[in-house]
Amino acid sequence: MNLIVSQVNGCNYCLSAHTVFGKINGFTDEQILELRQGYFSTNEKFDALVKVAKAITINKGKFDDTILEDFFNVGYSKETLVDVILAVGDKVVMNYLHKLTQIDIDFPVAQELELIKS
Template structure:
């Protein structure tokens, strides 16, 4: 089996070394899943541009999307990272768990977002008209339907990368829901 060890700064390209330095300054660390992307000279920069692209969703909404997608795709690494980030964006531990289970009964608008995110992820884009209509009825826009699909794709890419690389989780480990 191919082993994907986490490369150190000295083992990656000069461009990726600069990105590592910026991540360390901003986050205090280079997350293992980001570091493993540096096996490619271009993937890490491309991913960070995609991840940090402008969105009309709030930080809390974006983390809800990330939590749902990571749960559906069974990515313990991303569940852990986004539980921490969700809390940093105003969610409680209990709310992160409820969101990962596919609902947000504590907020009707967020619940519509979580429901559509789960359906898009599970059904590979084939969400029901009722779920999309409910999302719009809760105050979201058609543009946000488009953004949601992009965010699902972005998080799915990371979920898949972790499934292949199996790098160690370097965040507080999220509670197992099974």
């Protein structure tokens, strides 16, 4: 979730940090790039989660019914949706903080991607 939210918000610090954390947690470079683009081709639960996080960020909480249906159909609950909304909100605040303060990136800089559009 942190990768897609940071990608949408254009926060290079958070993208760089979460790319490193993703690699530490076993994600491949290709998987990290997929997450930053808003999907995950090898796991339907991760895919549904990332799509919901992207929708929350881009559409400011408005959901396409299909995205929510997919989220619930892979086993997530309404309680999990609340957790996702809170996690996205927290990451948005951190993205804004890093963009405002322009803290030096102290991780390997994440590869550039075209900005995510809705």
